[in-house]
Amino acid sequence: MISLGRSKTERRTTTPPAHHLAARERLIVALDVPSLAAARQLVHILRPRIFWFKIGSILFTAAGPAAIALVHRAGGNVFLDVKFHDIPSTVARACVAARQHQVQMLTLHVQGGQRMLHAAREAIAHPPPLLLGVTQLTSDAEVDDPAVVLSRVRAAQEAQLDGLVVPPAFVARVRALCGQRMRLVTAGIRSADGGRDDHTAPLTPRAALRAGADFLVVGRPIVEARDPQAVVSAVLEEMRDAR
Numbered sequence: 001m002i003s004l005g006r007s008k009t010e011r012r013t014t015t016p017p018a019h020h021l022a023a024r025e026r027l028i029v030a031l032d033v034p035s036l037a038a039a040r041q042l043v044h045i046l047r048p049r050i051f052w053f054k055i056g057s058i059l060f061t062a063a064g065p066a067a068i069a070l071v072h073r074a075g076g077n078v079f080l081d082v083k084f085h086d087i088p089s090t091v092a093r094a095c096v097a098a099r100q101h102q103v104q105m106l107t108l109h110v111q112g113g114q115r116m117l118h119a120a121r122e123a124i125a126h127p128p129p130l131l132l133g134v135t136q137l138t139s140d141a142e143v144d145d146p147a148v149v150l151s152r153v154r155a156a157q158e159a160q161l162d163g164l165v166v167p168p169a170f171v172a173r174v175r176a177l178c179g180q181r182m183r184l185v186t187a188g189i190r191s192a193d194g195g196r197d198d199h200t201a202p203l204t205p206r207a208a209l210r211a212g213a214d215f216l217v218v219g220r221p222i223v224e225a226r227d228p229q230a231v232v233s234a235v236l237e238e239m240r241d242a243r
């Protein structure tokens with residue numbers, strides 16, 4: 001019988017803050033592409049500049065664990081963003097499977113409830129991977145309701161998750177509520193002259209870091225650019241300006 005984790009009473013290590021990391025260690029490029037070949041091309045040209053790549057539902061459905069192996073072979077870190085949301089035992093086993101693939105960060109949707117979150121926490125008693133609770137999708141109309149986001153933040157805190165994925169507009173408020181213990185990841189990052197795409201309230205890289213984000217996820221502005229390297233360089237420069 002496979003053990004899904006350690007007892008509730010066993011102490012976990014505290015997740016260290018990320019503000020001391022260099023900009024290139026805090027930018028996560030979302031590999032939201034439909035094939036392993038497309039992902040391979042992006043990783044090949046971007047890995048010398050950054051460390052983190054997000055593998056979400058598009059690429060993971062198309063390529064599965066091969067996408068994780070691709071990033072690891074290039075010396076990169078994997079943020080597996082499939083937002084587990086299921087019955088507690090299923091999510092616990094999915095977390096164990098993700099750990100076996102040696103991903104560094106993993107998302108759960110906080111909407112799944114306390115039993116699900118606690119099951120995941122017991123399954124992964126010590127990171128890696130860091131367990132991140134998704135509070136709200138950045139495209140959701142309810143994102144303007146503080147009660148929805150903040151109630152889910154408290155649920156993630158109670159379950160002792162390692163961090164949160166929060167909408168850009170709530171980064172400062174969530175940082176004030178959580179202090180420095182939890183890692184905060186935010187998507188919906190756009191330059192000042194960029195479009196919104198599906199995001200209801202995007203922030204610039206500089207503004208997101210100053211608000212308290214630890215990691216920034218950028219997808220389409222990089223992935224769909226004619227020159228992804230140039231866009232990454234511009235984002236990193238703006239992140240450095242935030243200090």
